[in-house]
Amino acid sequence: MTALLDVEELEVFYGASQALFGVNLSVAEGQAVALMGRNGMGKTTTIHALCRMLPIRGGHVRFAGRDITALPSFRAARLGIGLVPEGRRCFPNLTVTENLIAAARPGPWTLRRVRDFFPRLAEREGQYAATLSGGEQQMLAIGRALMTNPRLLVLDEATEGLAPVIRREIWAAIAALKAQGLSILLVDKTLSEILPLADSCVVLERGRSIWRGPPGDVTEEVKRRYLGL
Numbered sequence: 001m002t003a004l005l006d007v008e009e010l011e012v013f014y015g016a017s018q019a020l021f022g023v024n025l026s027v028a029e030g031q032a033v034a035l036m037g038r039n040g041m042g043k044t045t046t047i048h049a050l051c052r053m054l055p056i057r058g059g060h061v062r063f064a065g066r067d068i069t070a071l072p073s074f075r076a077a078r079l080g081i082g083l084v085p086e087g088r089r090c091f092p093n094l095t096v097t098e099n100l101i102a103a104a105r106p107g108p109w110t111l112r113r114v115r116d117f118f119p120r121l122a123e124r125e126g127q128y129a130a131t132l133s134g135g136e137q138q139m140l141a142i143g144r145a146l147m148t149n150p151r152l153l154v155l156d157e158a159t160e161g162l163a164p165v166i167r168r169e170i171w172a173a174i175a176a177l178k179a180q181g182l183s184i185l186l187v188d189k190t191l192s193e194i195l196p197l198a199d200s201c202v203v204l205e206r207g208r209s210i211w212r213g214p215p216g217d218v219t220e221e222v223k224r225r226y227l228g229l
């Protein structure tokens with residue numbers, strides 16, 4: 001299977017301080033990959049680097065057959081990397097519809113399709129994003145990423161801080177997107193929720209990818225050794 005995203009020996013610095021020392025991962029077309037690791041191990045940094053929001057000091061990022069290592073972030077988004085950032089980050093003073101329209105790019109995902117996909121957003125179309133519940137804001141953040149018509153959806157802690165019933169709703173939506181053929185890279189700490197969705201897993205430790213394999217190989221030993229569980 002061809003890799004849609006290929007990250008090779010990624011090295012990233014914050015000023016003089018090195019955060020990534022060699023991260024390798026790939027996402028095949030139509031697959032979901034879970035990026036795991038304890039706090040501070042480099043998951044968000046990896047995502048920000050491959051979305052081209054941080055300079056890359058070493059290694060390569062290839063997306064859809066192109067080397068995007070030095071590409072500015074707006075061009076990476078145009079190529080089809082849709083980020084659902086940690087903390088959701090919708091425009092609080094825009095309505096649901098305005099938030100969605102602001103992100104729109106041509107493709108099969110239109111305002112109508114996003115509203116059909118998340119009926120709760122349709123019900124709240126005129127409401128300011130700031131007044132939505134956490135779960136609704138998360139739906140809006142995913143909806144915004146879909147409006148960019150991505151080939152790869154990147155989700156950073158999509159269910160952080162949400163109640164269990166809402167988490168299930170968000171995971172069901174992500175599973176439905178995967179079933180529709182969207183390629184997905186996800187970061188989350190709740191293994192019981194991401195493993196059923198993932199086709200493969202990558203574990204980061206101190207800025208390096210140190211383990212990868214199918215979810216069935218994430219044994220108690222792997223959890224204890226690399227994830228502190």
Ligand code: ATP
Pocket residue numbers: 014017019037038039040041042043044045046
């Ligand atoms: P968490 O699960 O807590 O979100 P993470 O695995 O996403 O953690 P990162 O946020 O990528 O980890 O952090 C990786 C390393 O980079 C950490 O040592 C962190 O302190 C450092 N780091 C992250 N952001 C910055 C920043 N803006 N400036 C300096 N160092 C940073």
